[in-house]
Amino acid sequence: MNAIEVRALTKKYPGFELRNVKFTLPEGCIMGLVGENGAGKSTLIRLILDAAGRDAGDVRVLDTDNRSSGFVKIKDDIGVVLDDARLPDSLNARQVGRVFGDIYSKWDGAVYEEYLKRLDLPEKKRVKDFSRGMKMKLALACALSHDARLLILDEPTGGLDPVVRDEILEILEDFTRREDRSVLISSHIVSDLEKLCDYVGFLHKGELLLFDEKDRILEEYALARLPEERLEALPEEAVHGVRRGKYGAEALVERRLVRPDLNLEKPTLEDIIVFFARGDKQ
Amino acid sequence: MKGLFRKDLYVLRGIGWAFILMDLAFALIPDLRFFAFAAFYTVMLSLILMQADEQCKFDTLLPMLPVSRRSVVLELYIFGWVYIAALSALALAAQALIWSHAGYMAVDGAYLMMMSFDICVALVMEAVVLPVLLRYGTQKGRLILVVSICCVTGMSVGIMNGGFETILTVLSHIRAWQLLLIGAAASAASVPISVAGYKKKIA
Numbered sequence: 001m002n003a004i005e006v007r008a009l010t011k012k013y014p015g016f017e018l019r020n021v022k023f024t025l026p027e028g029c030i031m032g033l034v035g036e037n038g039a040g041k042s043t044l045i046r047l048i049l050d051a052a053g054r055d056a057g058d059v060r061v062l063d064t065d066n067r068s069s070g071f072v073k074i075k076d077d078i079g080v081v082l083d084d085a086r087l088p089d090s091l092n093a094r095q096v097g098r099v100f101g102d103i104y105s106k107w108d109g110a111v112y113e114e115y116l117k118r119l120d121l122p123e124k125k126r127v128k129d130f131s132r133g134m135k136m137k138l139a140l141a142c143a144l145s146h147d148a149r150l151l152i153l154d155e156p157t158g159g160l161d162p163v164v165r166d167e168i169l170e171i172l173e174d175f176t177r178r179e180d181r182s183v184l185i186s187s188h189i190v191s192d193l194e195k196l197c198d199y200v201g202f203l204h205k206g207e208l209l210l211f212d213e214k215d216r217i218l219e220e221y222a223l224a225r226l227p228e229e230r231l232e233a234l235p236e237e238a239v240h241g242v243r244r245g246k247y248g249a250e251a252l253v254e255r256r257l258v259r260p261d262l263n264l265e266k267p268t269l270e271d272i273i274v275f276f277a278r279g280d281k282q
Numbered sequence: 283m284k285g286l287f288r289k290d291l292y293v294l295r296g297i298g299w300a301f302i303l304m305d306l307a308f309a310l311i312p313d314l315r316f317f318a319f320a321a322f323y324t325v326m327l328s329l330i331l332m333q334a335d336e337q338c339k340f341d342t343l344l345p346m347l348p349v350s351r352r353s354v355v356l357e358l359y360i361f362g363w364v365y366i367a368a369l370s371a372l373a374l375a376a377q378a379l380i381w382s383h384a385g386y387m388a389v390d391g392a393y394l395m396m397m398s399f400d401i402c403v404a405l406v407m408e409a410v411v412l413p414v415l416l417r418y419g420t421q422k423g424r425l426i427l428v429v430s431i432c433c434v435t436g437m438s439v440g441i442m443n444g445g446f447e448t449i450l451t452v453l454s455h456i457r458a459w460q461l462l463l464i465g466a467a468a469s470a471a472s473v474p475i476s477v478a479g480y481k482k483k484i485a
Binding site: 046050098 | 284287292293349484485
């Protein structure tokens with residue numbers, strides 16, 4: 001079974017268009033969605049959860065069409081964490097737990113309490129008095145306390161200090177220990193995703209430029225460092241981006257399309273994303 | 283829907299307590315003209331609750347939770363109905379208390395008639411305002427709320443300045459249950475419009 005299937009998804013806003021997005025996230029996998037501000041990550045997440053109308057395309061989540069009447073029940077199996085947490089901020093953590101306990105049929109109050117303790121969150125302090133990190137941790141506690149099969153997180157680590165980020169990533173790793181649990185996480189911080197994800201999607205100006213297994217992406221692409229005058233010798237279809245410097249050029253190339261004797265280095269995921277985003281072909 | 287109901291109770295307890303206190307005072311003053319204010323301000327409740335959700339952006343998380351669009355809308359209506367029912371019960375209880383202490387019975391046919399009229403106007407106001415709030419949000423929807431409150435307040439001032447008897451004469455041709463039925467019909471007609479408007483807003 002697939003956790004998420006997106007087919008030819010299109011959404012137009014004045015001045016922005018999410019174009020023909022397609023990908024499949026198999027059950028039990030973690031997908032990282034990378035993209036700069038305004039690339040369409042949050043729009044895509046809203047469309048996946050049927051919290052926004054679409055112009056074209058289909059979305060299936062946990063084997064259910066997200067526009068069918070049965071999707072409301074499926075949302076019981078989905079945990080959602082949005083940037084800013086977006087929880088009712090005049091409530092305290094205990095009250096938030098009671099509210100979500102009435103919303104989710106499989107809510108487990110004991111698990112929630114456990115998360116509050118583990119994440120060091122005060123029960124009686126109002127959410128509006130929480131720091132950003134505390135709010136995100138509370139949102140995560142809510143998303144993890146109803147035995148969700150799919151977790152969808154939109155920028156959960158953005159603007160957080162490294163300690164809180166690490167804490168959140170640790171919890172996500174724990175969550176995916178069970179094989180039937182899947183995660184879709186969007187973030188700017190590629191290094192976080194590199195640690196965590198099985199699949200990576202790169203969204204750029206409303207287009208999904210890259211989607212594949214992370215390991216395959218890292219194997220498929222390579223960095224070629226060479227003098228600028230030798231760039232032209234590279235086959236055009238092999239080159240996905242070029243960075244020119246004082247001491248030569250750096251090109252992101254597809255390994256299988258270049259000569260094997262070329263001096264290639266293994267890129268990081270961040271290198272690949274940056275080259276794709278700049279798209280500075282020779 | 284139970285979760286949303288609970289959330290709204292907490293929100294009111296947290297930020298709307300001053301409003302509730304004022305409304306309770308209006309309901310408990312043994313004068314129907316004050317009950318009219320209490321009933322009409324019920325419509326303000328929806329604004330307070332929706333504003334609180336918009337402020338913390340909970341309204342954008344809500345469509346992602348396992349709650350149907352219809353439940354989101356219906357909860358606001360039901361909250362208003364329960365609130366106005368509670369206010370009415372409190373106003374009647376206050377009258378009963380006065381009767382037991384002061385020895386005179388203020389609740390008669392005319393009293394119940396006037397109370398039903400106030401409830402009817404409050405329900406109609408809610409039926410007009412909620413679809414706008416749910417379709418356009420509180421920023422734009424507030425305008426229509428202000429206009430409707432001004433209309434009803436003006437009407438109430440007119441009643442206070444001698445129009446009370448005229449209203450009673452007009453109402454003498456209608457029964458209390460008919461007034462409540464008109465209010466209920468307005469609510470029933472308004473719910474699907476609100477659901478459609480809310481769905482459009484989400485899309």
